[in-house]
Amino acid sequence: MNKLIFIGLASVLMTACNPSTQNQTEMTTKEKKTGMVEITTFKLNQGVTEKDFGKSALAMQKEFLEKQSGFIKRTLTVSQDNVWTDIVYWRDQQSFETTMKLAETSEPVLPFWRK
Numbered sequence: 001m002n003k004l005i006f007i008g009l010a011s012v013l014m015t016a017c018n019p020s021t022q023n024q025t026e027m028t029t030k031e032k033k034t035g036m037v038e039i040t041t042f043k044l045n046q047g048v049t050e051k052d053f054g055k056s057a058l059a060m061q062k063e064f065l066e067k068q069s070g071f072i073k074r075t076l077t078v079s080q081d082n083v084w085t086d087i088v089y090w091r092d093q094q095s096f097e098t099t100m101k102l103a104e105t106s107e108p109v110l111p112f113w114r115k
Contacts, residue, residue, distance in 0.1 A: 034072055035092035041085050050078065056111055057086075063108040070095020 044053055057076055065071050070091035078084045090096040103109040 034089045036090040036096045038088040038090065038096060039085065041083055043082055060108045060112060064106050068095065068099045
């Protein structure tokens with residue numbers, strides 16, 4: 001699992017250093033500046049297909065995450081050994097913490113809390 005965390009952090013670093021994103025105007029750069037990156041790795045529960053999970057994950061992103069103040073973007077990947085990595089970029093830690101509290105009772109997020 002440490003290898004996955006390292007790969008996730010390396011991906012974040014490469015994205016941040018990508019020269020194609022550094023030619024933006026100052027205002028745009030400030031608006032998209034990341035202050036918090038949430039990285040989660042996991043495997044799907046038995047009986048959950050990748051297709052079903054993908055649909056649920058996209059719905060949760062569209063119906064909940066994208067509506068939260070401070071949300072910047074999300075990257076969701078799966079490795080060959082079925083380990084998923086979910087990376088969510090936030091403007092700041094306060095936005096992340098506020099969203100996590102809201103997530104506990106939000107209908108689109110509840111399936112992701114179940115074990």
